[in-house]
Amino acid sequence: MSVLASGTPMCDRPETAEPVPKSALGRAHRLFSCFHYDETRLTLSELSRRSGLPLSTTHRMVTEMVRLGMLDRDRDDRLCIGVNLWRLGLLAGTYGIQRVALPYMQDLYATTGLPIHLAIPQGEQTTVVESLRPLEQRLERPRIGQHDPMHVVGNGMAILAFSDPPLQQRYLARLACTEAEDVRRELARTRTIGYSVSTRRTGPSIAIGAPVLDRGGRPLAAISIIVPPGSAVTPYGHLMRDTAHAVQRMAWDQALV
Missing domain, CATH: 3.30.450.40 (GAF domain)
Structure with missing residues (x-):
């Protein structure tokens, strides 16, 4: 998760200082970085706002991430980190x-x-x-x-x-x-x-x-x-x-x- 030196999650800032990444991988990282301990479940609009990505782009990427098991939806249609992403994380050194x-x-x-x-x-x-x-x-x-x-x-x-x-x-x-x-x-x-x-x-x-x-x-x-x-x-x-x-x-x- 991207954080400042003080330990504050990147997407907690009112406005994201970094420009919106041009690559698909950079945009995916921006979306994943919006989740943190205090808020493990976010709506689509919250993800769009915090990441700085257009709502249409966020919707398209989230749909694919859910299909791949990288994100999951709860009963209230909020999004959270998926099991497949967690499983891949276990392979980290x-x-x-x-x-x-x-x-x-x-x-x-x-x-x-x-x-x-x-x-x-x-x-x-x-x-x-x-x-x-x-x-x-x-x-x-x-x-x-x-x-x-x-x-x-x-x-x-x-x-x-x-x-x-x-x-x-x-x-x-x-x-x-x-x-x-x-x-x-x-x-x-x-x-x-x-x-x-x-x-x-x-x-x-x-x-x-x-x-x-x-x-x-x-x-x-x-x-x-x-x-x-x-x-x-x-x-x-x-x-x-x-x-x-x-x-x-x-x-x-x-x-x-």
């Missing part, structure tokens, strides 16, 4: 690491009762691919599919700390000087202790993340936990580091990397 990590995340959640998240790197952002949290926090950030700049979230800092130096330098060069120095010090500490500690996005709660690395030492993903303000960080840090290492070993054993 992220599904392997998600499948391996989930049992360990469930153990962490059962032990701590605290929010547990799994994120993967995508360019200079992270994308959440799995999330476990208490029921009362089900509507809070982050959500599965959400993008975030690496330096503002715990799992992103864990990923960035173990990324290739050229990527780190490019990333830091885009930050203000003072912030870049702060992030650089945090990255060095993360590499030393094996886990990140961040309050940028979660404050006053604390995000603690640990990387899952491939055989070459590059980050495949990161697991993070959100702990209450004032919590002792070190025990949770060791717990996250040990969990990430267990996921890493299983990923290697299953030849995911």
Whole structure:
């Protein structure tokens, strides 16, 4: 799903900044990007308005997508993501690491009762691919599919700390000087202790993340936990580091990397 750096779905904006794509594939992507957690079912007119596509074009494309099982209609004739699109999504490379990590995340959640998240790197952002949290926090950030700049979230800092130096330098060069120095010090500490500690996005709660690395030492993903303000960080840090290492070993054993 296309989102802004803040995690806002592209089609939530009053007017779409990007020009309407000329290709059929680009227009299809524009339509799919209009669905998100808060609104999983949309009418044809809502899809047309949010995507910026003419109603006639939207109707024609939606009819074909329904026929192919990429979209479905509910009893009220609203549209939602179809089973065939979901099935294709399971073939994404992220599904392997998600499948391996989930049992360990469930153990962490059962032990701590605290929010547990799994994120993967995508360019200079992270994308959440799995999330476990208490029921009362089900509507809070982050959500599965959400993008975030690496330096503002715990799992992103864990990923960035173990990324290739050229990527780190490019990333830091885009930050203000003072912030870049702060992030650089945090990255060095993360590499030393094996886990990140961040309050940028979660404050006053604390995000603690640990990387899952491939055989070459590059980050495949990161697991993070959100702990209450004032919590002792070190025990949770060791717990996250040990969990990430267990996921890493299983990923290697299953030849995911």
